[in-house]
Amino acid sequence: MDDLNVKNQPALKQFVPTPPRPPHKSERGVFGTIRHRCFNSIGNSLLTLCVATVLFYLVKHVLDWAVFNAVFIADNRRQCMDISPDGACWAGVISWFNGLIYGRFPIDEQWRVNIGVLLGLVWLLPLMSKRIPLRNFVLLSWIGLYPFVGGYLFLGGRFGAELGLVHGAMTCLALAFLVILYANWILSALGKKGLNELFVPLVSRFVERRIHLLSFVAVWLLVGLVIAFGLSQIALEPVPIDRWGGLFLTFIIAGFAITMAIPVGVILALGRRSKLPVIHWLSMTVIELVRSVPLITVLFMAVTLLPIFLPADMEFNKLTQVLVAVCLFAGAYMAENIRGGLQAIPKGQYEAAATLGLGYLHTMVLIILPQALRMMIPNIMTSFISLLKDTTLVSIIGLFDIMLMARNIANDKDWVGMHTEPLVMISVLFFILCYSMSQYSLNLEKRLKVDR
Amino acid sequence: MTTSCGNLAQKAVTETAIKIDNLNKWYGDHHVLKDVSLDISEGEIMVVCGPSGSGKSTLIRSLNHLEEYQEGVVSVFGQPLSRDRQSHKIIHQTMGMVFQNFNLFPHLTVLQNCTLGLTWLRKMSEREADKMAMRLLDRVGIAHLATRYPGQLSGGQQQRVAISRSLAMEPKIMLFDEPTSALDPEMVKEVLDVMIDLAKTGMTMVCVTHEMQFARQVADRVVFMADGEIIEVGPPEQVLVNPQWDRTKEFLQHVL
Numbered sequence: 001m002d003d004l005n006v007k008n009q010p011a012l013k014q015f016v017p018t019p020p021r022p023p024h025k026s027e028r029g030v031f032g033t034i035r036h037r038c039f040n041s042i043g044n045s046l047l048t049l050c051v052a053t054v055l056f057y058l059v060k061h062v063l064d065w066a067v068f069n070a071v072f073i074a075d076n077r078r079q080c081m082d083i084s085p086d087g088a089c090w091a092g093v094i095s096w097f098n099g100l101i102y103g104r105f106p107i108d109e110q111w112r113v114n115i116g117v118l119l120g121l122v123w124l125l126p127l128m129s130k131r132i133p134l135r136n137f138v139l140l141s142w143i144g145l146y147p148f149v150g151g152y153l154f155l156g157g158r159f160g161a162e163l164g165l166v167h168g169a170m171t172c173l174a175l176a177f178l179v180i181l182y183a184n185w186i187l188s189a190l191g192k193k194g195l196n197e198l199f200v201p202l203v204s205r206f207v208e209r210r211i212h213l214l215s216f217v218a219v220w221l222l223v224g225l226v227i228a229f230g231l232s233q234i235a236l237e238p239v240p241i242d243r244w245g246g247l248f249l250t251f252i253i254a255g256f257a258i259t260m261a262i263p264v265g266v267i268l269a270l271g272r273r274s275k276l277p278v279i280h281w282l283s284m285t286v287i288e289l290v291r292s293v294p295l296i297t298v299l300f301m302a303v304t305l306l307p308i309f310l311p312a313d314m315e316f317n318k319l320t321q322v323l324v325a326v327c328l329f330a331g332a333y334m335a336e337n338i339r340g341g342l343q344a345i346p347k348g349q350y351e352a353a354a355t356l357g358l359g360y361l362h363t364m365v366l367i368i369l370p371q372a373l374r375m376m377i378p379n380i381m382t383s384f385i386s387l388l389k390d391t392t393l394v395s396i397i398g399l400f401d402i403m404l405m406a407r408n409i410a411n412d413k414d415w416v417g418m419h420t421e422p423l424v425m426i427s428v429l430f431f432i433l434c435y436s437m438s439q440y441s442l443n444l445e446k447r448l449k450v451d452r
Numbered sequence: 453m454t455t456s457c458g459n460l461a462q463k464a465v466t467e468t469a470i471k472i473d474n475l476n477k478w479y480g481d482h483h484v485l486k487d488v489s490l491d492i493s494e495g496e497i498m499v500v501c502g503p504s505g506s507g508k509s510t511l512i513r514s515l516n517h518l519e520e521y522q523e524g525v526v527s528v529f530g531q532p533l534s535r536d537r538q539s540h541k542i543i544h545q546t547m548g549m550v551f552q553n554f555n556l557f558p559h560l561t562v563l564q565n566c567t568l569g570l571t572w573l574r575k576m577s578e579r580e581a582d583k584m585a586m587r588l589l590d591r592v593g594i595a596h597l598a599t600r601y602p603g604q605l606s607g608g609q610q611q612r613v614a615i616s617r618s619l620a621m622e623p624k625i626m627l628f629d630e631p632t633s634a635l636d637p638e639m640v641k642e643v644l645d646v647m648i649d650l651a652k653t654g655m656t657m658v659c660v661t662h663e664m665q666f667a668r669q670v671a672d673r674v675v676f677m678a679d680g681e682i683i684e685v686g687p688p689e690q691v692l693v694n695p696q697w698d699r700t701k702e703f704l705q706h707v708l
């Protein structure tokens with residue numbers, strides 16, 4: 001009966017899709033692009049030439065001062081002046097280099113700082129790899145456990161004595177976690193089961209539920225014990241906190257502020273959205289109060305007021321007070337960023353989560369916050385960059401961070417009045433740090449964009 | 453096409469799945485649900501239709517407590533629901549919901565969308581959850597898209613993911629709120645086919661939809677609502693072909 005239809009009606013044309021063509025490529029090379037962009041009209045050409053000339057002189061002067069006429073080897077400022085009066089005197093910065101990086105940390109113990117920073121980076125390395133066991137816990141463990149390792153290395157003392165047993169135990173657990181993390185990484189690359197599964201057969205003989213968790217805990221404790229035994233054999237020279245300084249201290253303060261900003265910010269932001277009046281008003285007061293006050297006053301308040309409010313027998317050093325202040329400050333700003341992200345999440349996401357049966361915590365942690373944070377990456381990164389720069393303010397209340405060390409150079413009798421070179425060096429250093437952070441944020445944004 | 457292929461015909465004994473008793477809801481002074489009462493049997497396919505603003509969404513969302521209501525009782529399998537934990541548990545264990553605009557989680561892959569509830573709420577192992585989700589995705593014909601993100605799918609595909617995500621929690625009752633209204637005509641069919649398949653498995657379904665063809669084909673009963681009231685309830689051939697009320701007739705003339 002199909003034949004009948006075909007005969008009566010005109011045959012339908014058959015649609016054949018046009019074959020795809022490769023996309024258009026630009027044929028212009030570097031020179032083509034420059035000519036097209038910069039010399040496409042007389043006015044533009046003139047402008048290009050003017051700017052190029054100005055740029056050339058600027059760069060030439062800077063290079064003359066910083067490189068060609070600069071002095072790299074000298075004993076004091078006078079010698080520098082004699083050798084080359086109109087060049088930079090890097091010799092001063094070089095002779096103070098150690099101080100700029102480590103502050104007044106004893107020279108013989110500086111390896112501990114290096115190891116500590118290295119450990120911190122090594123800990124985060126697994127984040128680079130896409131699929132490795134325990135990856136979800138890397139960041140969490142870093143935030144929760146790394147500070148103990150850092151504290152142990154930087155403060156020193158006999159194991160479990162000066163810093164207390166709890167701190168010692170946490171240090172061992174932290175190191176044990178790191179060991180398991182890396183062992184698992186290697187084992188999984190070899191196609192073997194993770195170290196934390198070691199006791200699964202044994203544990204499964206005694207219990208039926210949570211076998212994997214129990215096995216993990218058992219392995220963790222065991223490795224921790226071994227490490228504890230190892231650590232108890234060595235005693236590190238104690239280094240008091242007021243010897244900490246330089247870039248090292250800046251990193252500690254900024255690193256603490258940056259890692260605490262998101263957790264504190266999330267708590268404050270969620271608190272502000274809470275339906276419970278007490279929590280709502282409390283969060284709001286903290287956010288608005290801290291945000292309406294310059295960081296420098298927050299710092300001063302922390303140092304002068306905190307000891308008054310807290311019980312007298314609670315001992316505080318200046319660094320702890322500063323860390324608390326910076327953490328509050330960072331959290332309050334971050335809270336507003338995160339609140340912006342939260343507001344952009346459509347109501348449907350909450351409803352979908354609710355119909356699946358997810359509770360408040362699950363909904364927030366699994367559904368809402370990942371999206372909100374992703375959306376706010378540019379703002380969050382901007383906050384982080386300002387935080388890194390703002391932490392140099394702590395020099396004003398007398399912490400020997402890189403800024404104060406730099407200003408100290410000018411007070412050294414050999415290098416009296418040398419202000420410019422250290423500041424230039426710090427500017428370059430901060431530019432490199434902040435620029436890489438902003439590049440990383442762009443990269444992160446691009447990588448996460450696929451999802452939308 | 454007036455022959456119904458619903459489930460009720462094949463079922464001898466039926467239990468009441470949802471019992472709605474004198475439901476009343478106000479938005480401020482606006483009375484959006486007026487004394488709504490309805491029984492839905494287990495395995496029944498109930499289609500709810502009616503003009504825009506008549507309270508269809510409000511009604512279906514009241515069933516799983518996405519909306520609060522001021523008066524009336526909803527019972528699920530004989531259990532009257534209130535606002536306590538126990539009721540929430542019953543709701544989440546028995547009811548799944550599919551939304552007009554899908555509401556997939558955009559930061560998770562298709563597979564992760566489906567396994568989320570299994571791994572976090574059912575505490576299922578990742579491998580088991582993946583297996584179960586893949587089976588469901590295969591059933592709705594999109595297993596090959598499992599590693600994509602929702603933003604990379606067409607509307608029809610997204611809605612099918614949303615259906616699989618709900619089914620993964622093994623609900624006894626599925627609620628659909630205009631599942632095809634946000635879709636291009638070409639994609640409507642692929643979603644309706646999935647729903648028809650689902651209906652054949654004996655799932656209890658409550659669907660708000662304007663797809664009258666679908667209603668005639670699979671519905672056991674059709675509810676017609678207007679101005680917050682249920683005006684007519686009955687088998688599709690009765691409500692859609694021989695309506696008793698002028699309001700129903702007027703509406704049908706518009707949509708058919």
Ligand SMILES: Nc1ncnc2c1ncn2[C@@H]1O[C@H](COP(=O)(O)OP(=O)(O)OP(=O)(O)O)[C@@H](O)[C@H]1O
Binds near residue numbers: 479482484504
């Ligand atoms: N959040 C709200 N606040 C106030 N009024 C609302 C709200 N949500 C819905 N309404 C009102 O309640 C009534 C019923 O809305 P509902 O969404 O249930 O209608 P509907 O039948 O689903 O319509 P549609 O077919 O357009 O989806 C409408 O008159 C609407 O204006």
Ligand SMILES: [Mg+2]
Binds near residue numbers: 508509510630
């Ligand atoms: Mg609606």
